[in-house]
Amino acid sequence: GENVEQHPSTLSVQEGDSAVIKCTYSDSASNYFPWYKQELGKGPQLIIDIRSNVGEKKDQRIAVTLNKTAKHFSLHITETQPEDSAVYFCAASDGTNAGKSTFGDGTTLTVKP
């Protein structure tokens, strides 16, 4: 089955700096890669996703890049703000069933004011 590794497990940055979280996956059949943000006491929330026919996608301060050859994808947050502090999860799936995504173990991002 699919295996997703996520690094780092914790990340601390100063407000205004950039943050990068990286994930690798093992199954070449995976073609859909969502990223979720989970704030304390809440459920995960989709913040951006990318499909395998696209190398990069950007939404304001958030961007995701995908390298299918190397089987890795990354989340980039620019101009970080304290409200970006949360746990971020990457996931990978073959797109046949949304529930059958394999999730990374999460990255706890802390943005210091």
Place this chain on the structure above:
Amino acid sequence: DSGVTQTPKHLITATGQRVTLRCSPRSGDLSVYWYQQSLDQGLQFLIHYYNGEERAKGNILERFSAQQFPDLHSELNLSSLELGDSALYFCASSSGLAGTDTQYFGPGTRLTVL
């Protein structure tokens, strides 16, 4: 607010007991997914229902079962509870069956088994 509701928020029970977790999807969503989130295993997919029918199973134990009712709400039943079942249980909903449909997660139910 995602529009997905889960009850109860917290549940404390003893080993060997049985509990039922309830989920109401967003208005109009036909798919409901259940996940377990524990400290040592991350977010694990349990089961998916679409319009009342089971569509996919993940790492769901035989002691666990679920169903989706005609009004589309779903219940997850956990029986013969063990200490290791203590976790956060999330449900999520989406509009359809596509693997790329956005899933909207509820706030979760925290289960503590003593």
